[in-house]
Amino acid sequence: MSKEIKRPLSNKERINLPHQIMPLRQAWERVNNFAEVPLGYSDEQAVAEAQRCLQCRKPHCVEACPVGIDIPGFIKLIEQGDPAAAASKIRETNFLPAACGRVCPQDKQCQAVCVVGRKNLPVGIGSLERYAADYEREHHTLTPPAIAPSTGKRVAIIGSGPAGLSAAYELRVKGHEVVVFEAFHRAGGVMVYGIPRFRLPLEIIDEDIAYLESLGVQFVYNMVIGNILTLDDLLEQEGFDAVFIGTGAGLPNMLTIPGTNANGVYSANEYLTRINLMEADKFPEYSTPLFQGKKVAVIGAGNTAMDVLRTAKRLGSEVTCYYRRSENEAPARSEELEHAKEEFINWRWLSNPVEFIVDENNFVKQIKCEKMVLSEPDESGRRSPQPTGEFFVEDCDTVVMSLGCSVNPIIPSTDKEVRINKWGVIMVDVETCQTSKKGVFAGGDAITGGSTVILAMGQAKTAAAAIDKYLRGELREDPRVPTDPNFYVKDWQLNNGHAKNGKQKKVTA
Template identity: 40%
Template structure:
């Protein structure tokens, strides 16, 4: 073990410098500065190199985190990158958007007596350096194979599967209904967390490696699922989940009440230079408005922080539980508070009020936490007589996402779905009820994290390969 490790006993945790809140709230640039080489080495050296690395155990990709921390501490950055990239398709993205405080860093062994290793920041440093040095290469195979796969969806799961199969020589075509590659990494996550160039350069690299992208292509409209099945040896459904969960109540049809993804997509498209009529008209622009965001997850945090940057007059987040029970990253909540967002904890919306057809406020009631339910989570109960109205000119619903009706969209009624609308698969093979059609990512597990999409996509690639190869040798075995 290198003498440089286990430095947590003498070195305190140092996170990357953050831009001042007053400055960063005026633009969409990433808020965290990059580590210097010296700082990255020092912080990586704090790793205890423990025998059972809980950071790896709690990473959905089971990355060899202690290994690439040790290599970073020793200044062996190219090797650190190679170890990191061996298990992660998008390490430079995970270093930015993963909720490390809930995953690797939140389970760091030294965190109990000392502050955890800054794993995410070191991962970002390793891979930003790798891009600058030209160490990141397109997924070019050593030999070409005739096997063909059609992947529906150019988000994390679809792209992870595409990269894995392309490296093995497969002919890979990715179909997506949008005009850019990246899914929610492009249109859902704001620039202050993930600058779009970080995603677009991956897309360009994948294309250079021979992955074929067919964009502005909706399955069921431009091509049928049956046509894809006839064209490819296997098909992977990795569409993600885009249907916004809604909230009813009196006044829910007033103008100025919008779904989170519509709002975020408009902001991201405007930042990309697209013509966005609803942004230009003010319908999806928070400038000068009293904004209320309903929800407590990471999407809600993206919305409140976007509204701040658009110049909202005020931004309030309504969440029916308390801060400790928020599903979103505490790091993101802290950033939002620093930037001027007001949180109304234990507040549940009940309806909306308006004038001349436009929303002017959210009717809400205060809640308190009661006894745990069957899942162990405390139930929320209404406090009688605590009703209040939160003024609002723009209300953004960030209540989560559900699957769209894929059997209807794809014209494939035989595609089995669960009662929640997620695609049903065999959990071992990841194959749907349709032979040769697989599914992975949020469309199977429900709305989740980028890192879980990557994990599912890589696993799906293995299962697709196993299926196609077994199918290819079956006639020969039968002939014997």
């Protein structure tokens, strides 16, 4: 690739350069398979997009990134024709660049505050991150970090989602022995069991796991901490000096309406896990079955709902989304909603399910909904759905509820020293991610409820830095863990303000 830039561009010229649109597979083609939908930038597109960055002296984009990536720094390197160096720059603060370049909600974080966005479309930071990370993968340019001399300390990481993996990386680089305990037979958390292949190919996560293993991190699979070993077992019998809990929020919220327990009614987590992790769509080649519905009703309109809708479509079903608010209030990222809309999904906005009607064998056969209208905006500007008393019924043979998730309860329920709030979220000292149990730290969805990959990683980095201090005897002894059971992490400003635009919200469907 040429490293020549013809002449310096003025800021005015940069602002007026057109945004480079990443090519996508055509909808009619992509609904037939699980191949990745966006195809990535070409070298020329990446340089052209990088030229749009003004290299701000006080870059708001960096402040809005939960892990503080040097965004202008890596974009400059792409502009100079050096994507390998750009990838190294991203890796200084982000251990999962290929995943984050694909799934981070940049439109709500770094790109939302990009100054170019005031006059034109913001710089495509996520697409450029993906480009650099893919270049590194395809050209094998990754240089492993220097591992500090062994400290002789051992850390147990519970859960191998983005929080657990980031904590493992940070702690291993600092010279600690790290063992990751994972309940499933495969590492990656939601990135492998929730997010479908057409958004995040499995091999990307597998490469990240292999990389961690090459650095000396050990993985123990099929190990449910809390059931098989407790926190005390890890600290007292197994010889660990500290523990990080990154067990996520995998407990699905369900509607409590007639028919919820019928055959054919799934939570989004179960539906996606069966397909993504257990390969149920290939039954009987793989042992987990999945009832292959002809008409699938998906309840909710968040990112997870978009994943379910698009997955069910790829399995050949007719798919309909039911949501009690209007499209304007749909919590899904605009890009995910657009992709789903292109893929021949049916939409029932302002439709609140009130019953799943079953046949004589208790299989769901229809969905009954009440039509809703939106109220005037309240003080917060939010319009709430109001019932109209009008109902409609439609046929379906599968229902998938995608109504958010709560924190996995196994560990707090088996160790009462780990304090939780009234929603079951693990309480931590926000500056150190220490829990109320000595030597135990937590991060990711376990301390926020369902959130994002990058926020989970940001908290894991905070926790890892504190664990390192703890192991060196440099951490304060009195963690400030909230005691008010109503305290919710959404009120906190995590990561010293880095998460300004990704502030946690409790998921409401």
